[in-house]
Amino acid sequence: MSVLLLSRIQFSLTVMFHYIYPPLSIGLGVIILVMESIYMLTKDPLYHKMTKFWVKIFGLTFAIGVATGIVMEFEFGTNWSTYSRYVGDVFGSALAAEGVFAFFLESGFLAILLFGWDRVSPFVHWLSALLVCLGAHFSAVWIVVANSWMQTPAGFHIVGHGLHARAEITDFKAMVFNPSSMERLAHVISGAWLAGVFLVLSISAYYLLKKKNVDFAKASLKVALMLGLIASLGQMITGRIAAETVAKWQPTKLAAMEGVFPASAPAAFCPFGIVDEKDKKVIGPKIPGFLSYLMYGDFHAPVRGIESYKKSDLPPVALTFYAYHLMILIGISIIFLVGWGLILFSRGKLFETRWYLKILVPAVLLPQIANQLGWMTAEVGRQPWIVYGLLRTSQGLSKVLSANVVLTSLIMFTLIYLLLFVLFIFLLDQKIKQGPEGIELQGETQAHRASI
Amino acid sequence: MDLHLIWFILLGVLLTGYAILDGFDLGVGALHLFARTDRERRLMLNSIGPVWDGNEVWLVTGGGALFAAFPDVYATLASGFYLAVYLLIFCLIFRAVAIEFRSKRPGAFWRRSWDVAFCVSSILSAFLFGVVIGNLIWGVPLGADKEFHGTFLGLLNPYALLTGLTVVAVCMMHGSIYVVMKTQGDFHDRVRDWVRNSIIFFVIMYVTLTMATLLYVPHMVQNFKDYPLLFIIPIANLLLIANIPREIYHKKDFLAFLSSCGAMAILMFLFGFGIFPDLVLSNPHPEFSLNIYQDSSSLATLHIMLIIAMIGMPLVVAYTVSIYWIFRGKVSIDDHSY
Numbered sequence: 198m199s200v201l202l203l204s205r206i207q208f209s210l211t212v213m214f215h216y217i218y219p220p221l222s223i224g225l226g227v228i229i230l231v232m233e234s235i236y237m238l239t240k241d242p243l244y245h246k247m248t249k250f251w252v253k254i255f256g257l258t259f260a261i262g263v264a265t266g267i268v269m270e271f272e273f274g275t276n277w278s279t280y281s282r283y284v285g286d287v288f289g290s291a292l293a294a295e296g297v298f299a300f301f302l303e304s305g306f307l308a309i310l311l312f313g314w315d316r317v318s319p320f321v322h323w324l325s326a327l328l329v330c331l332g333a334h335f336s337a338v339w340i341v342v343a344n345s346w347m348q349t350p351a352g353f354h355i356v357g358h359g360l361h362a363r364a365e366i367t368d369f370k371a372m373v374f375n376p377s378s379m380e381r382l383a384h385v386i387s388g389a390w391l392a393g394v395f396l397v398l399s400i401s402a403y404y405l406l407k408k409k410n411v412d413f414a415k416a417s418l419k420v421a422l423m424l425g426l427i428a429s430l431g432q433m434i435t436g437r438i439a440a441e442t443v444a445k446w447q448p449t450k451l452a453a454m455e456g457v458f459p460a461s462a463p464a465a466f467c468p469f470g471i472v473d474e475k476d477k478k479v480i481g482p483k484i485p486g487f488l489s490y491l492m493y494g495d496f497h498a499p500v501r502g503i504e505s506y507k508k509s510d511l512p513p514v515a516l517t518f519y520a521y522h523l524m525i526l527i528g529i530s531i532i533f534l535v536g537w538g539l540i541l542f543s544r545g546k547l548f549e550t551r552w553y554l555k556i557l558v559p560a561v562l563l564p565q566i567a568n569q570l571g572w573m574t575a576e577v578g579r580q581p582w583i584v585y586g587l588l589r590t591s592q593g594l595s596k597v598l599s600a601n602v603v604l605t606s607l608i609m610f611t612l613i614y615l616l617l618f619v620l621f622i623f624l625l626d627q628k629i630k631q632g633p634e635g636i637e638l639q640g641e642t643q644a645h646r647a648s649i
Numbered sequence: 650m651d652l653h654l655i656w657f658i659l660l661g662v663l664l665t666g667y668a669i670l671d672g673f674d675l676g677v678g679a680l681h682l683f684a685r686t687d688r689e690r691r692l693m694l695n696s697i698g699p700v701w702d703g704n705e706v707w708l709v710t711g712g713g714a715l716f717a718a719f720p721d722v723y724a725t726l727a728s729g730f731y732l733a734v735y736l737l738i739f740c741l742i743f744r745a746v747a748i749e750f751r752s753k754r755p756g757a758f759w760r761r762s763w764d765v766a767f768c769v770s771s772i773l774s775a776f777l778f779g780v781v782i783g784n785l786i787w788g789v790p791l792g793a794d795k796e797f798h799g800t801f802l803g804l805l806n807p808y809a810l811l812t813g814l815t816v817v818a819v820c821m822m823h824g825s826i827y828v829v830m831k832t833q834g835d836f837h838d839r840v841r842d843w844v845r846n847s848i849i850f851f852v853i854m855y856v857t858l859t860m861a862t863l864l865y866v867p868h869m870v871q872n873f874k875d876y877p878l879l880f881i882i883p884i885a886n887l888l889l890i891a892n893i894p895r896e897i898y899h900k901k902d903f904l905a906f907l908s909s910c911g912a913m914a915i916l917m918f919l920f921g922f923g924i925f926p927d928l929v930l931s932n933p934h935p936e937f938s939l940n941i942y943q944d945s946s947s948l949a950t951l952h953i954m955l956i957i958a959m960i961g962m963p964l965v966v967a968y969t970v971s972i973y974w975i976f977r978g979k980v981s982i983d984d985h986s987y
Contacts, residue, residue, distance in 0.1 A: 257749070263702055264745040268738055270712050274727025275734055281727070282795075285720020286946040290954050293717040296710030297961030304706050305968040308699035309975060315983070316975055356947070360794070363720075365947040595728035597796050606735045613739060620750055627753065 201594050203603040204276040207610060209576075211268050213569055214614045218262035220568055222303075223337060223386065224393015224428075225255045226330035229310075231420055233326045237319065247417055248326070249314070250633040251397070255329075256311045257628065261621055263304070265614070276603065280583050280593030286365045287353050287372060288343050295339035303332030334386065341385050345378035347584045348575065349446045355587075364587070377442045381575075384435040388571060390428035391531060391564035397421040398538075399561035400629055402554040410632050415548055422542060425535040432528055437491070443578075444492040447585055448501050449510060450578035453517035455488055457502040464488040464500035469522055472515040477504065479518070512580040520577065524570035527563050534560060652951040653941045656718040657925065659958055663714055665917040667707035669823075669910045670969075674701045676824020678744060678771025679817060680843060681764060689836050690764060691752060694987045696831040696980040701748065703972065705741065710965075717954055721795055721944040722928045729789065729797025730781065733804055737777040743770040752987050772817055779816030782920060783809030786866055788932025795939060808861060815858045818851040819916065823909045826893065830902040831980045844897050844905075852890065868930070869923035879922070886915040 229251050236244035270292065273281050281289075309317055309325040317325070352371030353364045366372055398421050404414035444451045451457070456472055456479035457464045466488040470481020486496035493500075503514060534556065541547040548554075579585055583593040674697040684690045697704075716723040727734055743766055751763035787808045790799040825843040832840060862869050873879055889912045896905035924930060928944065931937040945951060 260702065260745055260749045263705065264742045267705070267709060267741060270709055270716075271727050271734055271738065274716065274723045275731050276728070278724035278728035281716065281724040282720055285716055285723065286950045289713065289717030289720055289723070289946065290950055290957070293710065293713035293954060294957050294961070296706065296713040297957060297965060300706045300709055301703070301961075301965045301968055304703040305972045308703060308972055312699040312986075313975060366950050366953065369949075369953045595724075595731075596794070597728050597798070598731060602731055602801075605732070609735065609739060613742060617742070617746065620746060624750065624753060 198600060198604070200598050200600050200603055201591055203600055203607055204594060204598070205590070207603060207607045208272060208276065210607070210614070211265065211272060211610055213572075214618070215262070215265040215269055216568065216572060217565060218258045218265065219333070219336065220389035220392035220564075221258040221396060222255060222262055223333045223389035224391065225251055225258065225396065226326075226333040226393070227390055228393050228397055228420060228424060229255060230326045230330045231424065232417075233323050235420075237323050243412055243416055246633045247413060247420075250413070250628075251417075252310050253628055254396070254400075254625070256307065257621065257624055259303070259307060261617060264617070268610075275606075276595055276598065277583070277593045278595040278597075280588065283363050283588055283593070284347075284584060286363060287346060287350075290366070290369075291339050291343035291346070291373075295336055295343075299332050299336035299339060301332075302328055302335065306332065337386055337389065338382060341382045342373050342375075342378045344575075345381050346372060346375050348381075348579060349376040349378075349442070350584055350587060351375035364584075376446050377439070380435055380438040380442055383431065384439050384571070387428045387431035387435055388564060388568045390424060391432065392568060394421045394425040394428060395531075395557075395561045395564050398425070398557045399559070402557035403629065404632070405548055406551065406554050406558070410634065411548075413633050418547065419542070422535060422538050425531075426539060429528070429532045429535050433532060436525075436528065441492055444500075447579070449506055450512060450517070450574075451492075452501065452503045452506070453512045453514045453578055454521040454574060455500075456514065456518045457488070457500050458504055459502045460505035461499045461501055463497050464502070466491065467522075469526065472518050474514055509581065512578050517574055517578040520570045520573040524567050524574060527567040527570070531563055531567070534563075652948055652955065653945050655955060656714075656945065656951055657921070657928075657941045659955075659962075660711065660714050660718060661917065661921045662962075663707060663711040665914050667704070667711055668917050669913045670700070670704035670707055672775075672820050672913055673697070673823045673827040674704055675771045675775045676820035676822070676847075677828060678767050678824070679775060679821050680824055680828070680847075681768040681771070683843060684836075687760065688982070690760075691982055691986065692832055692836060692980055693828060694748060694751065694767075695982060696828060698748075698980075698987050699976045700972065702745070703969070705745075714954075714958075717946060718951060719928055719939075719941065719945050722939050725791065725795055725797055725929060725939060726781075729799065730784075730804065732801045733777060733780065737774060737781075740770040740774040740777065743767075744774065748987060771820075775817045775820045776813040779813035780804060780809045782816065783812030785924060785929060786812065786862070786869055786920065788930035788935070788938075791929065791931035791934065791937040791939070793937055795937070795944070808865065811854075811858055811861055815851075815854040818847065818854040819913065821847040822851045822893075823913060826897070826902070826906045826909050829897065830906050833979045841897060845894065848890070848894060855890075872922055872925060882915060882918065882922075886912055886919070889915065 229248055232244050232251065233248045235241070236248055273288075306325040306328040309322065310329055313322060313325065350364070352366060352368035352373075352375065354367050355362055356365050357363060397417050401414040401417040401421065404410045405418070440451070440454075443454065455464065456467060456470065458477040458479070463486045465483035465485045467479050467481050467483045470479040470483075472479055489498040489500055490496045492498070503511060538547060538553065538557075541550050541553060581589050581591070583590040677693055677697050681690060681693055684693050712723070747763045747767035747770065751760055751767065754760070784804050784806075787806065789797060790803070792798050822844070825840060825847045828840045829837060829844055889908045892908045893905050893912075896902070896908060926942060927938045927940045929939040931939075946954075
């Protein structure tokens with residue numbers, strides 16, 4: 198295998214694994230803030246217990262998020278050093294801002310959240326919950342700004358020629374508020390909230406099914422469902438806006454996402470289907486002209502299709518199409534699930550409807566998979582560019598690497614991340630089994646006695 | 650003062666912050682196996698419990714600042730030192746995992762395995778940082794294309810190995826003083842002996858390294874020849890190091906720790922001042938070196954980033970101080986502990 202292919206595999210492996218955790222931190226951050234705020238207002242000890250339990254889970258996801266995040270920070274330089282030289286002036290500043298504004302806030306106040314229960318006043322503890330939640334969101338802001346600049350570059354000019362060409366900032370504000378950054382940010386954050394919401398829904402439903410920690414589970418379920426409603430609707434709205442931006446600025450990506458083949462014609466919307474790249478068509482149900490309407494508000498507006506581009510300028514069509522469509526299907530089922538839960542709740546049947554609770558337990562995977570698919574759509578759909586329209590992925594590669602070296606690190610990553618994942622699941626399982634009561638007790642000595 | 654110089658200094662501040670802060674928790678890790686009982690080991694772990702991952706953020710931010718201010722340096726080092734960078738990151742991951750998981754199960758085998766993982770990965774991390782520093786001082790083969798043309802084994806030259814060991818030694822010294830400061834009772838008294846031993850280890854390494862530097866890397870001394878007044882700084886360093894056993898003897902543990910922090914800061918200053926204005930020295934072709942004037946980002950970017958730093962860094966210092974203030978005093982084990 199070539200250095201290019203190995204580096205791409207390694208980047209997708211490391212970034213996809215990393216992205217299991219930050220959305221959980223962002224989502225749980227909001228949930229913890231809501232719970233602790235309710236506690237501050239009502240002084241109901243149940244909400245104190247809930248905050249404590251979810252903070253423990255947060256601590257676990259955050260630790261793995263940091264460990265795998267350090268990898269990402271240096272991987273731009275290790276495998277994509279030509280890209281780093283090219284974009285450092287622009288991209289680097291967003292990354293540095295992320296460190297200064299987000300990570301210090303999050304990691305610093307997490308210490309108080311986790312270990313400070315007896316050391317600070319309840320107000321300072323609540324304030325820490327607020328700051329950790331803000332920190333988690335700030336990190337999303339800067340990394341999404343940086344990535345959006347790679348999708349829709351703005352506020353820069355190219356200096357130098359050939360090997361020495363690079364992008365330099367001309368307008369920082371235009372760089373930060375590039376055409377896609379804000380709607381993509383909203384889309385990413387609502388996806389992250391859903392990841393947190395569904396983790397809480399899943400664990401709470403599990404407790405209700407097992408008839409353990411019932412009060413705790415009921416209250417957690419309520420908080421999560423409310424946030425779930427906001428996030429899932431937000432997800433749909435921001436997704437639609439983000440797709441319009443893609444249509445405007447990244448037409449090759451849109452063509453692949455929607456599977457539009459004809460060079461220029463009013464385009465049908467296809468909710469699901471099979472891509473036939475040989476015969477240049479998508480097999481499946483279609484609503485004629487609806488895509489034209491969605492993107493341009495006119496059923497007869499032409500949409501530029503795959504056939505109008507050179508093959509070397511196109512992303513892998515099938516992968517982009519499937520990732521995008523599967524994401525939408527999951528997104529709709531999430532709205533449906535949350536809505537159904539709220540209907541059950543309003544009828545007072547939520548906590549007794551066992552089949553619904555049984556669906557919620559594995560549903561924790563839905564937002565996780567949708568988040569991964571969304572990023573696949575964004576990143577695979579951007580190909581063959583690493584910075585859209587400016588620099589190709591193949592040009593961004595480091596020049597000094599050999600395939601063996603990259604293969605070595607790839608194997609190491611695979612093994613270490615497998616270990617990390619097993620340990621994460623093991624610890625999460627242990628915390629869930631201990632439950633909020635186990636955390637209240639002297640967890641250590643209890644476990645010790647039990648083992649003897 | 651021009652923006653290039655300001656960013657060289659700011660980068661130095663971030664990395665010095667990292668050295669001082671993560672330096673002690675790497676040192677605690679390196680000494681971990683000297684603690685005998687499970688309780689002692691948990692005390693060691695929990696002394697750094699609330700702060701270690703915040704300490705690592707200084708590295709993350711330092712990396713971000715390097716990328717933003719000197720993209721060519723970031724690109725050349727990360728791709729050139731590929732295997733060393735990933736070994737270092739794997740060590741940091743293992744450390745994080747070991748801290749997080751060690752006390753989660755009561756089994757003796759489980760805990761002992763994680764103890765070893767924590768200790769070995771801490772020592773290796775410190776050592777690899779030292780190897781990188783050593784190579785930056787010694788110089789690495791760069792081409793006219795700004796790319797690294799050496800090998801991984803070439804990075805493990807005798808001088809770099811020596812700096813690697815010296816960094817392990819300084820972290821052990823720094824970490825042992827931190828543990829003295831955070832503990833009480835029998836264990837505290839025993840750790841006081843570690844301080845003495847680790848100072849001896851550090852001084853031996855430091856003297857050896859200084860001699861090797863004077864003999865084999867004369868360019869590190871050039872800037873001192875140009876500004877002879879700055880010879881005060883290495884002398885201040887010796888005084889600070891000599892002050893550590895004195896403060897420990899008088900049981901002023903916090904002052905001993907401050908002296909150690911000062912020594913760390915001066916060591917970083919000596920390194921930065923020695924290589925200035927280069928960031929990566931090219932050896933054997935010094936004309937290909939990467940320096941702060943030719944290999945930085947544009948002035949516009951450096952300016953924007955300076956504004957970000959001027960808003961952000963006071964906040965960062967405020968958070969750091971308040972977290973350390975909240976978690977001041979002797980460590981104890983409760984139900985939130987590792």
